[in-house]
Amino acid sequence: MTLQARPLRLSTQSADFEARFRQRLHWSADTNAEIEQRVADILHAVQQEGDAAVLRFTERFDGLQAQSLQALELTQDELKAAFEGLPEAQRHALEFAAARIRSYHEAQKKAAGESWSYRDEDGTLLGQKVTPLDRVGIYVPGGKAAYPSSVLMNALPAHVAGVGEIIMVVPTPRGEKNPLVLAAAHVAGVSRAFTIGGAQAVAALAYGTESIPRVDKITGPGNAYVASAKKRVFGQVGIDMIAGPSEILVLADGSTPADWVAMDLFSQAEHDELAQSILLCPDAAYIEAVQEAIDRLLPSLPRAEIIAKSLNGRGALIHTCDMEEACAIANRIAPEHLEVSSREPHRWEPLLRHAGAIFLGAYTSESLGDYCAGPNHVLPTSGTARFSSPLGVLDFQKRSSIIEVSEAGAQKLGAIAHVLAEGEGLQAHGQAALLRLRKA
Structure with a gap:
């Protein structure tokens, strides 16, 4: 039996796109x-x-x-x-x-x-x-x-x-x-x-x-x-975070060799069966070319069975109206890894707000970020890039506020603090501020 990988084919113009799209994105972090x-x-x-x-x-x-x-x-x-x-x-x-x-x-x-x-x-x-x-x-x-x-x-x-x-x-x-x-x-x-x-x-x-x-x-x-x-x-x-399965989202305008994009989709799918690989592209013929590349390249890989299960279970090839719509959908997904495989990656990058890491241009494979590009590869998954960031120096530091109020400053701030403290019913707070005011 020939191993096959058939990512879900979707079009944003289909009447049932929203329901099928949401179903494909769903992943629960709940442990049994x-x-x-x-x-x-x-x-x-x-x-x-x-x-x-x-x-x-x-x-x-x-x-x-x-x-x-x-x-x-x-x-x-x-x-x-x-x-x-x-x-x-x-x-x-x-x-x-x-x-x-x-x-x-x-x-x-x-x-x-x-x-x-x-x-x-x-x-x-x-x-x-x-x-x-x-x-x-x-x-x-x-x-x-x-x-x-x-x-x-x-x-x-x-x-x-x-x-x-x-x-x-x-x-x-x-x-x-x-x-x-x-x-x-x-x-x-x-x-x-x-x-x-x-x-x-x-x-x-x-x-x-x-x-x-x-x-x-x-x-x-x-x-x-x-x-x-x-x-x-x-x-x-x-x-740091509770990470879910690995993810890659590729925004493609059809200018990158289809084999490159297929292999980029494989690069995350090979992690495990729950990993997610999605392609967003306005060119229907290019999507067909990527599927052909998937069929041709998959059997050569040692982890082909895992890749096939991942692509069949959670993968998707989505036909969009244009690149602007693709960027809007990418923001909804907020993926861990986001490749902009385009002739003009810097044209689209300003439209992208939510992603763990953004890889610009056809030569920037996600795998380079995993190993040696420089930025951290510990990234938010499962849509958490909407509110969280990659691991970095700030995760290993803490910040303390420094306040040294001068005598002159205490006269102004003390009066303000007293009013607010009284309003909250915290009289000791107010008195602590008033005691530092100069006597008339």
Whole structure:
């Protein structure tokens, strides 16, 4: 039987477009009740038992036995050895990608992550003090695939922000350590690394154990157990986001080779069956060409079965009236990755308001952003780009307001504060302001 991928074909001119479009976009972030209960039990056990619970769950879920958590900690020498043991091409790729990622986040810090202050006409000092978090935890998925790029994307902005200690956790089922992940930790300057994963690793980072220090924030993607655990520990610690399945939306005017666009759609569909790949295009003949390219190229890929399930279940090829309408629909979707595959990408970019990352022009494949372009690849999914942003330096900093009121300023501000405090029925607030006024 020939493997086929048939993304849903839609036209904005069809009477049933809205209903079918909304149905195709739907994805629920709700974790099933069984997973939620298991995660709750794991978190409680780690909170109560510390290292012992982490070791027990690591043996149960990863098949990895250890007498202590110290035995599951990777030393800096091991990380360095992993880097030095890589082929030269892989060492170069890691260092090249790290340099670009670091450079981008240094520019981000300079633009938006510095302290500032000013004095008003009364001599009152107002400003903002930016300070890094003391300690963060980064979760790196393991098992089905290895993600050294996630190590770089999480650890490097934390470093640039000035975080004092970066604790990495990565599952190593049956003790299988991926040298690229370990090497990436060396390149990115991870402080400590433990070969643990799942909800128990999130719990250890959030609550702290005898061997794993409690962190201030947890970042990084994971499976349903990890996502559920991050939701449950939020408040005890900060988290970056609850990410859904990966997404790509391609706006095409028909000028890019159809093979390129088909492969870009594959690039997200190969993540898992729930990933979503959508093409918006005003050229019906080009949509046919992309479908032909999908049919021709799919059998050559190792993950063809996953891609086919993703495209059949959640993919779509949408015929629009024009590029303006395509941009409007893109804003409704607010995708994780948005490619503008057009002769005039800068013509359309001002119309695009909601996306995790925008890739301009035919030569800007989404995969370059995943690995080495420089901007962060940890992006909002499932429409959350309408109100949230990519991971970056600001996620590893916090801001404190600075206020130093001069004597002259206290005369003006005190009177105003007194009026407002009285209006709220908070007399002590008002009196605290009045006491600082000069006596007539």
